[in-house]
Amino acid sequence: EAGVAQSPRYKIIEKRQSVAFWCNPISGHATLYWYQQILGQGPKLLIQFQNNGVVDDSQLPKDRFSAERLKGVDSTLKIQPAKLEDSAVYLCASSPGVSYNSPLHFGNGTRLTVT
């Protein structure tokens, strides 16, 4: 099966600019996640979708971050305006269900550098 696709792979922007990341999950996977992985740290959940509804966005900085999942398939994550501390790898993951043991399948991420 094809894996989780993410684009772009790398992005360099200046602070206060905006940026968007795109994710295409594995076909048929109902659950989609966006994680932020700061260098040297574990992934931190930003938002979880079940189909096109939000399940958990409690750790999403909503004053600058937004995400949507179109028609329950593709998703975009936007940052506006970006801050220096947003420099990180943004990982998209999908899973076939919401069961606790439903494995997360991660994409290779988008590395964001904010200067």
Next chain:
Amino acid sequence: QQQVKQSPQSLIVQKGGISIINCAYENTAFDYFPWYQQFPGKGPALLIAIRPDVSEKKEGRFTISFNKSAKQFSLHIMDSQPGDSATYFCAARKTSGSRLTFGEGTQLTVNP
């Protein structure tokens, strides 16, 4: 609040040796503990997972040991190989439904 603490931060072992990575959790409601493996430039991938109703789970060269009373669990990699060089993350969640909380990661290097 860091709910899953992982150690060591980095680990170097010789080929054929045993790699041991430890994790401790605070939330007693956690009852599902997966380990993820991440190679440079790639996303994490599920390696092995355990629930607290067993004290040990083995899959090939990878074993999870679980100590419920101490709220600790560890990953043992037997006969470590250079191809095992990667960053390993422990994680925890509640089976009733909660976000997966990751540890800080351990960068493992296996020298040939």
